[in-house]
Amino acid sequence: xxxxxxxxxIGQRTIRPxxxxxxxxxxxxxxxxxxxxxIWGKVLRSPHPHARIKGIDTxxxxxxxxxxxxVTARDIVDFPIDKSVMLGIQDMRWMCRNVMAxxxxxxxxxxxxxxxxxxxxxAAQACELIEVTYEVLPWTxxxxxxxxxxxPILHEFMKFEGKPSNIAGRIEVKKGDIAQGxxxxxxxxxxxxxxxxxxQGYIEPHxxxxxxxxxxxxTIWSSSQGQFMVRAMTAYLTGIPQSDIRAIPAEIGGxxxxxxxxxxxxxxxxLARKSGRPVKMVMTREEVMRATxxxxxxxxTVKIGAKKDGTIxxxxxxxxxxxxxxxxxxxxxxxxxxxxxxxxxxxxSVGYDVLSNRSKVAAYRAPGxxxxxxxxxxxxxxxxxxxxxxxxxxxxxxxxxxGTKAAHGPVFPRIGYIETLEAAKAHPxxxxxxxxxxxxxxxxxxxFNAGGESSAQVNITEDGNVVVxxxxxxxxxxxxxxxxxxxxxxxxxYRRVSVLIGDTATIGFSNLTGGSRVLFASAMxxxxxxxxxxxxxxxxxxxxxxxxxxxxxxxxxxxxPVSPNAGQFEPLTLAELAAKAPQMGGPIGAxxxxxxxxxxxxxxxxxxxxxxxxxxxxxxxxxxxxxxDVGRAVHPGYVxxxxxxxxxxxxxxxxxxxxxxxxxxxxDNPGFLDYRMPVCSDxxxxxxxxxxxxxxxxxxxxxxxxxxxxVPVMAAVANAIHDxxxxxxxxxxxxxxxxxxxxxxxx
Amino acid sequence: xxxxxVSTLINGEPAEFLCEPYETMLxxxxxxxxxxxxxEGCSSGDCGACSITLDDRLVCSCLILAAEAEGHELxxxxxxxxxxxxxxxxxxxxxxxxxQCGICTSGMLVASEALLQQNxxxxxxxxxxxxxxxxxxCTGYDKIVRxxxxxxxxxxxxxxxxxxx
Numbered sequence: 001x002x003x004x005x006x007x008x009x010i011g012q013r014t015i016r017p018x019x020x021x022x023x024x025x026x027x028x029x030x031x032x033x034x035x036x037x038x039i040w041g042k043v044l045r046s047p048h049p050h051a052r053i054k055g056i057d058t059x060x061x062x063x064x065x066x067x068x069x070x071v072t073a074r075d076i077v078d079f080p081i082d083k084s085v086m087l088g089i090q091d092m093r094w095m096c097r098n099v100m101a102x103x104x105x106x107x108x109x110x111x112x113x114x115x116x117x118x119x120x121x122x123a124a125q126a127c128e129l130i131e132v133t134y135e136v137l138p139w140t141x142x143x144x145x146x147x148x149x150x151x152p153i154l155h156e157f158m159k160f161e162g163k164p165s166n167i168a169g170r171i172e173v174k175k176g177d178i179a180q181g182x183x184x185x186x187x188x189x190x191x192x193x194x195x196x197x198x199x200q201g202y203i204e205p206h207x208x209x210x211x212x213x214x215x216x217x218x219t220i221w222s223s224s225q226g227q228f229m230v231r232a233m234t235a236y237l238t239g240i241p242q243s244d245i246r247a248i249p250a251e252i253g254g255x256x257x258x259x260x261x262x263x264x265x266x267x268x269x270x271l272a273r274k275s276g277r278p279v280k281m282v283m284t285r286e287e288v289m290r291a292t293x294x295x296x297x298x299x300x301t302v303k304i305g306a307k308k309d310g311t312i313x314x315x316x317x318x319x320x321x322x323x324x325x326x327x328x329x330x331x332x333x334x335x336x337x338x339x340x341x342x343x344x345x346x347x348x349s350v351g352y353d354v355l356s357n358r359s360k361v362a363a364y365r366a367p368g369x370x371x372x373x374x375x376x377x378x379x380x381x382x383x384x385x386x387x388x389x390x391x392x393x394x395x396x397x398x399x400x401x402x403g404t405k406a407a408h409g410p411v412f413p414r415i416g417y418i419e420t421l422e423a424a425k426a427h428p429x430x431x432x433x434x435x436x437x438x439x440x441x442x443x444x445x446x447x448f449n450a451g452g453e454s455s456a457q458v459n460i461t462e463d464g465n466v467v468v469x470x471x472x473x474x475x476x477x478x479x480x481x482x483x484x485x486x487x488x489x490x491x492x493x494y495r496r497v498s499v500l501i502g503d504t505a506t507i508g509f510s511n512l513t514g515g516s517r518v519l520f521a522s523a524m525x526x527x528x529x530x531x532x533x534x535x536x537x538x539x540x541x542x543x544x545x546x547x548x549x550x551x552x553x554x555x556x557x558x559x560x561p562v563s564p565n566a567g568q569f570e571p572l573t574l575a576e577l578a579a580k581a582p583q584m585g586g587p588i589g590a591x592x593x594x595x596x597x598x599x600x601x602x603x604x605x606x607x608x609x610x611x612x613x614x615x616x617x618x619x620x621x622x623x624x625x626x627x628x629d630v631g632r633a634v635h636p637g638y639v640x641x642x643x644x645x646x647x648x649x650x651x652x653x654x655x656x657x658x659x660x661x662x663x664x665x666x667x668d669n670p671g672f673l674d675y676r677m678p679v680c681s682d683x684x685x686x687x688x689x690x691x692x693x694x695x696x697x698x699x700x701x702x703x704x705x706x707x708x709x710x711v712p713v714m715a716a717v718a719n720a721i722h723d724x725x726x727x728x729x730x731x732x733x734x735x736x737x738x739x740x741x742x743x744x745x746x747x
Numbered sequence: 748x749x750x751x752x753v754s755t756l757i758n759g760e761p762a763e764f765l766c767e768p769y770e771t772m773l774x775x776x777x778x779x780x781x782x783x784x785x786x787e788g789c790s791s792g793d794c795g796a797c798s799i800t801l802d803d804r805l806v807c808s809c810l811i812l813a814a815e816a817e818g819h820e821l822x823x824x825x826x827x828x829x830x831x832x833x834x835x836x837x838x839x840x841x842x843x844x845x846x847q848c849g850i851c852t853s854g855m856l857v858a859s860e861a862l863l864q865q866n867x868x869x870x871x872x873x874x875x876x877x878x879x880x881x882x883x884x885c886t887g888y889d890k891i892v893r894x895x896x897x898x899x900x901x902x903x904x905x906x907x908x909x910x911x912x
Binding site: 013015016018019020022023024025026027028029031032121200201203204205251252253254255256282284285476477635637638640641644645646647648649671672673677678679680681682683685686 | 871876885
């Protein structure tokens with residue numbers, strides 16, 4: 001299979017279909033839409049980390065002029081806390097308690113009530129008039145405290161090993177015999193690590209505008225990673241049937257996993273229904289930081305055993321991940337991805353889902369995998385040092401390849417991990433000289449990737465152009481890639497292809513934008529739809545020429561007769577066939593809905609250079625190269641962009657980002673000034689190397705690319721700092737105070 | 748209390764609006780003026796998504812009171828293109844994939860244009876420090892910085908060409 005050559009549009013840096021609107025300010029994001037008669041919704045949030053709600057008196061708020069509706073947990077469909085009701089990977093008993101506290105408030109910022117009023121100011125004033133009686137309870141924030149036997153318990157019914165516990169779940173993956181494996185080892189390194197929760201950091205706060213008719217027919221405009229997820233969750237939590245809800249995806253201003261669940265939509269729907277007015281809700285940045293996301297903080301221990309020649313024989317990992325106040329940390333990603341880059345005969349990887357009085361975590365770019373990789377890839381670096389091996393050589397010696405049975409189960413088909421290691425080794429960056437107080441680190445990473453449900457519709461317009469509709473919010477240029485693919489298949493200029501994201505009423509069910517699944521899955525349904533369209537076009541030409549459809553081929557945007565009729569008829573272009581459509585059988589278009597399979601895992605290898613200022617403790621990334629097996633770069637500009645963006649987020653996670661809790665159990669840095677994400681002057685250019693090992697199970701060879709690039713970063717930075725200072729860091733972030741502390745402690 | 752009446756020039760056109768004394772210029776732009784190209788990411792001047800110019804000075808419109816705009820000239824992202832002709836920065840951002848989600852793009856473009864107006868030959872470091880007040884979480888800034896540097900080079904070349912003619 002050679003998918004790389006002979007393409008006109010696949011692999012081109014075309015202009016994205018939504019581009020002009022986004023550089024002129026015309027694109028409509030969630031907060032940009034208004035409606036006549038619209039009023040404003042506002043959430044009253046808990047001031048306490050943990051408290052029982054004894055009563056809520058909304059009468060004063062309701063009496064305030066301008067207030068049109070107030071809702072509390074009583075208005076939301078109750079899912080009993082001890083009975084699981086799953087919607088995808090989300091449990092509605094947790095979701096109903098996350099959007100509005102029910103029996104107890106579980107973190108500062110937890111919604112307690114919501115108000116709709118004729119202005120934002122009145123809504124805020126009304127929130128202050130709501131009287132909530134709390135019985136304040138002891139609380140717990142950090143993992144080490146939450147798992148103590150006498151820790152305050154968040155959910156009394158939840159038991160671990162027979163006792164009430166904040167450990168909400170345990171999973172493990174196992175391969176071989178771990179005890180046997182370590183007896184075969186000639187060198188064993190075991191280390192413990194901690195990482196802090198970090199926020200996805202999308203610049204667009206959550207927002208929605210919702211209108212509900214007297215007949216319950218509901219229209220939602222909101223920014224999310226899945227309009228169908230919004231519809232389903234809103235239906236579950238309000239009791240309105242899905243068929244009565246139309247969820248329209250606004251342009252989304254960043255998600256990174258954090259917009260895969262709802263926060264505001266059910267509340268705004270209930271307020272709109274009660275008030276009879278369209279309701280708009282927009283979170284402040286502080287609300288985003290206190291009550292949405294982040295990803296888990298973690299404590300982990302990783303132990304790796306190897307032979308003296310560098311052959312890894314056994315690996316064990318234990319990962320405790322913070323879930324926040326309701327279960328559901330990404331332990332599967334930590335446990336399942338951490339050792340999958342390597343061919344190791346004996347593996348045991350265990351994860352624990354730990355509750356504490358923090359906001360419920362949400363997905364964040366390869367959820368859990370970066371936490372596992374930070375520990376594993378740092379231990380591998382130590383192993384390479386101990387064995388006096390080049391760290392890339394150590395990885396090459398143990399790398400997963402075609403036929404390797406991964407610890408988490410599957411046997412890998414043709415994968416490109418080794419190619420990323422070899423490309424990194426051959427890259428000029430790897431050999432470039434380093435100066436004083438500078439260091440270089442490498443690390444690799446793996447992410448599962450995902451398939452799942454997608455729908456597409458490809459329609460030919462009367463003037464012979466193309467409208468493609470898919471069901472996935474476009475977070476980073478997927479429409480551009482779809483335009484390239486469709487232009488390629490139909491043999492026309494990509495500018496003749498318009499790519500739209502349908503709402504829940506206009507396109508078939510499509511699972512959300514997540515798991516690096518969008519281009520993989522939507523390219524499949526678009527390809528099959530385009531193939532059907534081409535079959536119709538060939539049939540139409542055959543009918544006109546009165547020949548067999550099999551004697552017609554589609555090439556360069558036109559039907560051509562093939563032998564024995566080759567050359568007998570002038571080709572019929574897409575425009576000509578479109579113009580004849582009414583007489584020749586009607587409109588031309590096709591749609592396909594699939595549960596896609598064959599999304600193969602992705603691998604990346606990164607090289608990071610840092611320079612450390614020992615006076616200030618500032619570690620600065622001065623050069624970075626991200627190598628990744630991307631399957632097929634349908635639009636290289638946006639593939640590179642995924643790698644660069646993931647690396648920048650990882651550098652923030654490694655060096656600076658963290659929630660700072662005060663003695664009252666509240667976040668002290670809920671804004672961009674103090675929760676400091678990397679700014680432009682913090683970073684160097686981020687070089688990328690796109691290795692293309694096509695996915696054999698995909699028509700264009702596509703693999704997911706969006707999540708892998710975050711996975712290796714923290715270890716690459718930590719290994720670089722070790723190279724610069726000769727000191728190991730086992731805790732994130734490696735922020736100036738911590739760097740100074742390590743330098744001072746060890747002299 | 749009655750609303751305040753404010754007269755301004757926005758993107759070269761006279762504009763009048765009413766505002767509460769506590770409302771920001773961003774509130775006025777996104778509300779009564781209907782100019783939603785300026786985005787609200789933080790309302791504390793940290794993200795730069797609401798960047799505009801006030802009498803040619805780059806500001807966060809969330810840090811300016813709407814009433815302060817009285818008698819001043821504002822430029823927003825909506826005034827950057829000339830009719831259907833994009834500004835060279837806008838065109839370059841598209842060609843170089845210097846945006847992903849697009850929420851920071853308005854502010855990035857307004858800030859970049861303000862830079863090029865006072866420095867036609869910025870270094871990479873100057874671009875990075877100038878744009879340090881504009882957060883982008885998607886791109887890692889690489890393609891944005893490159894797009895600004897390339898636009899500056901193109902615009903210098905264009906000026907040289909025009910001077911020759």
